[in-house]
Amino acid sequence: MATTKRSKLPHGSTRAISRRRFLSTTAVATGAAGMGWLAERKPPAYAQVRELTALALSLFAPPGDARFGELMQEFAKQAGCKARFDTIAVIQVPPKLAAEAEQQAGHDLVDVWEAYGYLHRENLEPLDDVLEPINSKYKFFTGPKECFQIDGRWKVAPWYWLAFPQNVWEKHWKDAKVEFPKTWADLHAAGKVLKKNGHPIGIQISHSTDGTAFWQACLWCYGGKVFEADSKTVAIKSAKTREMLDFAVALYNDCMTPEVLSWDDAGNNRFILSGKGSWTINPPSIYLAAVRDKLPAAKELNHLPGLAGPAGRHNTTYNHGLGLWKFSKNKDLAKEFLKFLYSEGKFDSWITAAGGFCMSPLEKYADNDVWKKDPKLAMLPSEGPYVHSSGWPGKPTQYVAAFDAQFVLPDMIAKVIAGEKPEKAIEWAEATTLKIVKETK
């Protein structure tokens, strides 16, 4: 039996240390220990195992997420820390980023795409020290550079970009005896026949992110633009925009059905997978879903390079990157992880796991076998030189974010379809964009 120091109580009896004395002694001891930790400004030993955390949207290709999580764990083992990779639905990411920025607390690395890099630029740690050596060694493509080099500094580490090829249901085209299009004009000509054959074409003219992206690519192909290269001067009111608008309305009237006016981002996916649609623009997710679910579309679908217009070939993309919060407590660890991620055998293994859905921002890994194994995916890397971020030839700034969020471009087209005069619709788009530039902080 353990011996206990016994104290003599005032009235003569003896018993174990009194409750009051025990409490006061332990309180003093705990307080002293706490003061010691506070004085050292370090957490207690048990909390010193650092945890690197990352947040991203759930990829369309789940094995890609799984591989990324594994890479984080591999890194954690090497670095003697813990790691956690959280994925959430794409729709939840913007409010989550806003909440973390506002609270100045949250994950260390966050999935930032397109204009969100610019929107959060003041809370993102510059990453030049990590990315410049990577750029010298493996070379980033121009698109991710344009998107994530903000005010001359790398504010986001490019992670992947999405290709938006033409998605065609080949049999419908063969049945209609029409050639696959190389230009928007070719598409218009073929689309008329396809629609008559009961297989219309379709892209969103609605409040959807994809709709804005597709029509902006069309605008570029016709020589139009929303902003000048200075990213601030509004350039949407032009003869080129009028030309594109007339074309878009004709394409809608002759080749599409009114359902495109109500589609969300997945509307064109459903349209193609149903077998009704003959053409759309989309990342390869439609095809990959058909392969995964063993649908007839897997056999029928193919991808073609993006379309050209009078002003050449241009296409849209979403550049995704990893931003490091300035308020992160693990900045050094996160930077080390980025170096680890970009290293040979790691980044390419993630690209492979993502099944060809995620395109490499680095030239070094653009030649991955994942795009060679399946001939229907083989053309995807060739889109690289033609893709631009929203707002091109300017940068995807806060103005672009507001322009996209207000769906100005698809609404401009929808207004003309609903009966408004094209010049009035363009004036409305210009006035709305000018207001955005004036009021957006």
Added chain:
Amino acid sequence: MAPGDSSPVQSEALAATLRVRYTRRLADYLQQEHILGYLLLLPAFLWLAALVAYPFGMALSYCLTDIVVGRKQAAKFIGLGNFISLLNNEIFIQTVKNSFTFTVSAVTLKAVFGLLLALLLNKDLKFKRLIRGCVLLPWVMPVALSALGWKWMYDSLYSVITWTLNRFVLLVGMPALEINWLGQAKLAMASVIVVNTWIGLPFFAITLLAGLQAIPGELYEAAEVDGATPWHKFFHVTLPMLRPVLAVVILFSTIFTFADFNTVYVLTQGGPMNYTHLFATLANMFAFQTLDLGRGAAVSLFMFPLLMVLVFFILRLARREY
């Protein structure tokens, strides 16, 4: 005897006496209704203060500044600048019109159909409990989930509503309909109103049912003795007796409907051409997609004064005695 001279036994006795005295005094305090009442209210008050008053206060302070997410330090007081800017914003003006159309239509539909449903549920029906349980389903289901279900029902390709209508249309030899539920401005607004009505109807029906069951049967008996028809009984007994409950339900529903977010966000994202944007979806767009927290807060608080007036009049109506 000086206090310092007391023995330990005396000290303990004194402590025990004091304990008893304090306990009694506490009991006396708690027996006073005004004290106990406030004490019982305290947890709810703290809860509301933390989850309602604090965010409301924050929103109030944000809407008067040009605050941007993550750049709190740079925020400047701009007074009513955000509100003035909104009044010059075409999308906001459209949103105000949409919100009124949406709220007035949806609340009217819910009130009319909710009352009819309550009257029906008040009858002696077979499987009464089962039916009442089923009626509650749209109310207990998560709104986003219901909206997703409706999204499929309005889908341009797979709409079960269009499919059903076409079965009838084909029967009479007419060409099949292609209804673009969410792609045409007026139809899209009607569609979101239907969904909101479907979700909110049980709240009306069940609350009004409780109100109906509280009406004393003697009033109906007296009316019958006086030769009242069913219409007379409805307009001169049921409706006046239900008025306080109806007023409160309409009040709550008006506030909930004005603040609806999920229905529109899931179904249309404010489209087509901003014809279904509501205050909440527009506030979300400003605050989270362009990080303009000040303007987002201004959008969400724009209706506050008007709703306060509405609350005042509806509550006055509920209390009025005839």
